[in-house]
Amino acid sequence: MSALTGDFSVVLQVSDSTVNRLAAAMHQNGIGEASTPTLPHVAYFRISGAAGDGERGSVAAQIGSPLIELIDGADDRFRARIPFRARFRPDPGSGPFADVINGTVTATYTIEGVDPHCPGWHDKAAEYVWVRVIPSSVTFDGAAYRESGELSLIPVDDEADVRRRVTAHLAALLAGPFEPRPHRVGAELRQWRSLSRGPGRSGVVLPTGPGRPDSVGELFLDGSDFALGIDSGYLVAGVRTKLAEMVGHRQDVHIHGDAGWGGGLEIDYHVALDSAAVSWLGGAPIGPPMGLVLVSLTGSGWATRLYRSGVYNVGSVSLDDLALTATADQYLTVRVDPAARKVLVTTAGPPAVTVAYHGPFDGRVKSAAHDAITARVTASLTPLLEQVQDELNSLTGAAWEQALVTMLRTVDPTASTRVNRATFRSDGLVLHGSVGLAHRHAPVVSFRKNEAGDGFDAIDCVVPGGRVDRFEWTWRWYTSPIGVAPGSPGAAATVDSFQLRRPRQAMSKYGLSTGVRTPLPGLDGQGQVCLRIIGTHVDHITGAQVPVQSVLDCAQFGYQFRLPVEVAPYSRVCDPLRAVRGEPAPEEGLVRVATTEASQSNTLVLYLGDRWDAEAAEALESGLRENPYSAALLVLILFTDGALATMSAPDREAAQRAAAEVAPVLLAEDIGQRWQPILGIGDERPAWRLLAPEDFVRWSHDGPLPAREVAAALDKHLVAALDPTPARLHPGTTIGERLPLDLGRGNCPPIPLGHATIGFTHLGARAPASGPRYTAVVVDGAQERELAALRDELGPDVAVIADPNGDLTRRAGIRMTPAVLTLDGAGRVVAGAEELRTDIEPQAAT
Incomplete structure (x- = not known):
């Protein structure tokens, strides 16, 4: 079992911060992204006491984005904390209850499969998981108030009892009307386990293949959004398999010696690979981040024909005397190119060949064997490394990443992933990456009577x-x-x-x-x-x-x-x-x-x-x-x-x-x-x-x-x-609306609306002594002859447009002047009418 990946060869981990970003994206979807899963930010519902004679009435609630807490060792549940603010309006005859409630709802949710016998789910249940609340786990931590005759908030008399009843209502709602719908999740990501080592040090473990999820006990995210751990044995398995195919390969060599009138030497020699072994050495101690793999080969050499004459024909020499043994160590480097999303496997220089030979013709035999072994190893490793590299790229590329991206895009259609760096350890390789999600929208302010x-x-x-x-x-x-x-x-x-x-x-x-x-x-x-x-x-x-x-x-x-x-x-x-x-x-x-x-x-x-x-x-x-x-x-x-x-x-x-x-x-x-x-x-x-x-x-x-x-x-x-x-x-225009405004004057062409700021004022209103210079100023109720003084005051860089009948002002939806509209290059409103403002500071919170 691997210390890095447990029973598995490959393990994907996703950080708790990424999980919370996805929950926040779902909350943001509730504003208008109807095609993706949403979490509500406003809810209206009715409640009634369990006995029928308690509180009865309607509730308007404001709901924040949940914060997800991972439970260490859990493989079927998580905890959520949900900001909750509500106002209760009792029915006539309702029992006493709180008028205003504000606090945090905490609940534990389980992740279950969908019963295929459920109506409409028989052919798709296996593709979905269902998040369901455990009603008994729901708690409420916050404050409850009643309103006095002067509308000031007064704490309720029996806070513990009111909190208990609030909790009961919330549990019923979370298990009923507000229960999440089943969510589609790929088969690769349905086996999971959470590991929690404290705030900011938690993640979800997503192993692939058979094995026990609880065999993975280490978080190797190291601050990244996701990380892919690959066991060292799996990394070298492909190399080991390919090396086994090299065993037995023979390299034939002819050794020739010519002493002229002094005689000659001819030997038919053969070198073969007898065994191959591969080991993962971990990260390189110096230099850029890379992993090292050692390929160890053994071989032997022998002669099948010997001819000698003259000076070479001295002493007794047999074919057996020409036998040798040899070893070759080839170091491989494993690097990750994040930009190209590729794993690069290359040789670290030529193989280190050692020839053990002490027989006759030492120099010629050892040199020939050394060169033959080097050539054989080099020729065999080149196509082998290409195949191994392709296998590693398939592992670190499409399959797991596509599954992760597919799951992310069910929540955020713009989601993306990127491998940023690699960590080479003694027990394997870890690829660290980031998850890109849609930017967070600005707060939305809306109020009415x-x-x-x-x-x-x-x-x-x-x-x-x-x-x-x-x-x-x-x-x-x-x-x-x-x-x-x-x-x-x-x-x-x-x-x-x-x-x-x-x-x-x-x-x-x-x-x-x-x-x-x-x-x-x-x-x-x-x-x-x-x-x-x-x-x-x-x-x-x-x-x-x-x-x-x-x-x-x-x-x-x-x-x-x-x-x-x-x-x-x-x-x-x-x-x-x-x-x-x-x-x-x-x-x-x-x-x-x-x-x-x-x-x-x-x-x-x-x-x-x-x-x-x-x-x-x-x-x-x-x-x-x-x-x-x-x-x-x-x-x-x-x-x-x-x-x-x-x-x-x-x-x-x-x-x-x-x-x-x-x-x-x-x-x-x-x-x-x-x-x-x-x-x-x-x-x-x-x-x-x-x-x-x-x-x-x-x-x-x-x-x-x-x-x-x-x-x-x-x-x-x-x-x-x-x-x-x-x-x-209310203004007559909305953000994103295109305004059909032609701000041409006289014989001049229309004023370009690219990132324009247009000011609206009224005839008789004073021009501000200081402030922004507008691309155009539209003066409602004015004739051309009446604008000379204003043009002189604003200067030649500001176009002053007469709007004698108020048509431009009305088309722009301006209800109060002075006002300012900001348009983009397509003439769409990107900032609404900024009218009168106040500098009054709020008092202390109540």
């Missing part, structure tokens, strides 16, 4: 091939130049929950949240919510767990109106944090407020023009209070472009208070006078328009109105609708 309408849900966030450890939320508000933000900007970092929530409060009859102590943009007003996720993933090269974080993903939220998008008006977005000593807040950007979707609230538009109208505002507030009908309603008070920035302080304060305690109110300016033609507003002030979700303008009036008529109009024309919460402003 939750169904309860009291927060945001980030369950779809995922670190491909890893886990999410922390959610870092930040938010800020948008207002008009004189608006008051519903709350302060903020930040929060959560570890146990993937949701950001605030307590749900009472709603007015028009859908205004009242009494909210911790308001959030998108729920309680316009603004921006950003999320960054922090976690770790399994490196696709080393298999180590590497810290990783996502880019900061921000969502803009603003009120939307059902208006024609082709001539959509804009709302000015300002940052109240940057307002100085009561001055109007500076502009951050402009946002289109039109939508084609019908699922919007009623909107009452009051167009006041260029100045504050206290009487109209009083009629508005009183009319809202007097109206007996409850329906979702957003109030939009419109001014002409620039009016808010020049408004007096008393009027500004009055505008900020107008109807703010009755209904959601948005103060805005008619940028570019787009609202007026859409709503049919002339010169008379104030102008009243009621927009319904389905019918566009349901009621209109130009001129002053008393409160009772405002209330009557609302009572008559309001319709049932959704509450007026800000909607997320």
